[in-house]
Amino acid sequence: NAGVMQNPRHLVRRRGQEARLRCSPMKGHSHVYWYRQLPEEGLKFMVYLQKENIIDESGMPKERFSAEFPKEGPSILRIQQVVRGDSAAYFCASSPRSDEQFFGPGTRLTVL
């Protein structure tokens, strides 16, 4: 059973571009969580999704950020018009129920 997969592992974008981060949960897991880790900080919760539904997005910035978890395919975290402050590591986690979360290796976004 492969672990949580995230791609790309590293992403470089110029200011104003769009960033799309993908997360494939573990097989059988229908719950996905996104976290952001700014340099030298802990992880901060962004959003919790189940298939086709956003359950809690209380940690998502109000503008430019969106997330989805379609019926088929990976979960996507989309950041429009990126700014330098979006540079961070973005981690996805999945769980079979709303309990223990298994983390992916992260996507490190650098905004130039």
Next chain:
Amino acid sequence: GEDVEQSLFLSVREGDSSVINCTYTDSSSTYLYWYKQEPGAGLQLLTYIFSNMDMKQDQRLTVLLNKKDKHLSLRIADTQTGDSAIYFCAESTDTGFQKLVFGTGTRLLVSP
């Protein structure tokens, strides 16, 4: 509000015991966790403790919870160089799902 604090850095010699401390503020925390993050990698769940327990032991790891003082510690016995990593404490409250709140992480350096 929720807040989790950790000391930033700990240095020990190989073979010694390491003790990493964490304080949290949310008295309604359900579970408390310890995660390990190696350079460039995602988070690996090491162990967790339910809030009505005061101690949990798992091989070289011992977790102590003082619920009155909201203090959590992780003791690693016979620390090895492979234990060098960042250790994150996290707490969750069952708000329908386990929404993790992370500390800023303690960087453990183990020298030979």
